[in-house]
Amino acid sequence: MVPEINSRSPQNCRILVIGSDPGSRETLLEPLRWEMWDARGVSSSEEAEALFDSWRPQIVLLDANPDPQGAAWVTNIRGRLPHASVLFISDDSGTDAIITGLDQGADDYIIKPFVPLELLARIRTHLRIRDLHEQLVIANEKLKELVDIDDLTGLYNMRSLYQRLEFEIERGRRFGRDVCVVMMDMDNFKSVNDGHDHLFGSYVLSEIGKIIKANTRNIDIPARYGGDEFLVVLTEVNEEGARLFCERLRKAIAKNTFVSGEDSINLTVSLGFALVQPGEVLSSKELVRRADHALYEAKRTGRDRVCTFVPNNNVHALPVKKIADPASLRRPKKASGG
Numbered sequence: 001m002v003p004e005i006n007s008r009s010p011q012n013c014r015i016l017v018i019g020s021d022p023g024s025r026e027t028l029l030e031p032l033r034w035e036m037w038d039a040r041g042v043s044s045s046e047e048a049e050a051l052f053d054s055w056r057p058q059i060v061l062l063d064a065n066p067d068p069q070g071a072a073w074v075t076n077i078r079g080r081l082p083h084a085s086v087l088f089i090s091d092d093s094g095t096d097a098i099i100t101g102l103d104q105g106a107d108d109y110i111i112k113p114f115v116p117l118e119l120l121a122r123i124r125t126h127l128r129i130r131d132l133h134e135q136l137v138i139a140n141e142k143l144k145e146l147v148d149i150d151d152l153t154g155l156y157n158m159r160s161l162y163q164r165l166e167f168e169i170e171r172g173r174r175f176g177r178d179v180c181v182v183m184m185d186m187d188n189f190k191s192v193n194d195g196h197d198h199l200f201g202s203y204v205l206s207e208i209g210k211i212i213k214a215n216t217r218n219i220d221i222p223a224r225y226g227g228d229e230f231l232v233v234l235t236e237v238n239e240e241g242a243r244l245f246c247e248r249l250r251k252a253i254a255k256n257t258f259v260s261g262e263d264s265i266n267l268t269v270s271l272g273f274a275l276v277q278p279g280e281v282l283s284s285k286e287l288v289r290r291a292d293h294a295l296y297e298a299k300r301t302g303r304d305r306v307c308t309f310v311p312n313n314n315v316h317a318l319p320v321k322k323i324a325d326p327a328s329l330r331r332p333k334k335a336s337g338g
């Protein structure tokens with residue numbers, strides 16, 4: 001939805017006039033009041049700076065010439081109010097002065113004596129530009145969210161995940177901390193789509209997203225890797241911590257009954273994880289590949305379990321070990337795809 005342009009009420013337009021001459025200041029303030037704008041005048045930099053934080057003007061009229069003092073003013077305002085429009089109001093009508101003023105960072109240059117209605121029209125233009133700028137900032141933030149987040153599960157998507165994983169590996173290397181990648185895949189997810197309404201599959205995936213979120217910390221990076229496959233980056237965790245996390249997640253999903261309307265189902269997941277340890281040089285792709293290898297082994301050895309990758313020089317052996325899980329030993333599962 002495109003927000004309404006220029007939707008602000010006049011009272012929400014904050015305009016600050018800075019000028020040492022009281023008569024000149026008043027000449028500027030009077031037409032601003034015709035428009036019902038929230039206009040204030042100050043005579044010194046100290047007074048103006050006090051308002052920068054508390055009142056945050058959107059337009060600043062600088063009743064000064066673009067000399068070194070004027071330039072210092074513009075720099076100061078730009079630093080404190082990066083999104084405010086700054087207008088020189090000057091009695092120097094020379095082309096050099098106008099160019100200097102605009103080059104000093106002012107958004108506009110108005111020559112005294114000015115026609116009040118023209119001054120108001122110019123300020124309205126700057127208010128419109130400000131509105132568009134604000135809308136652009138909001139739209140950009142929304143767009144970024146859409147690009148980074150998987151809309152079905154609310155988790156990160158694969159694209160944004162790799163950027164974050166690279167960053168975490170680099171951070172782990174620098175600060176001597178482990179980084180862990182967990183790969184998780186739903187067991188027999190095909191049965192969800194086959195036996196139920198096709199929307200039920202989407203519902204189950206969105207619920208899985210919620211369970212993953214509920215079981216991760218703020219510093220972890222949970223993502224949907226695609227289809228019914230998920231990936232979680234765990235930071236500041238050792239192998240034991242990673243194993244506990246995986247088991248907790250596995251059990252949370254196994255004990256949950258997914259119910260939507262007439263449909264209901266119980267599901268299990270398989271997980272594999274791999275760690276990059278301090279001093280180890282490993283790319284994000286290789287780390288994910290290792291976790292995927294461990295996941296494959298969890299699938300191969302019966303599903304509903306957690307496996308970890310064990311580095312091994314023997315390329316012919318599957319470098320994975322099954323983690324002892326008494327519960328799964330009591331309930332052996334049959335492997336049958338997915």
Ligand SMILES: [Mg+2]
Pocket residue numbers: 185186187188189228338
């Ligand atoms: Mg699957």
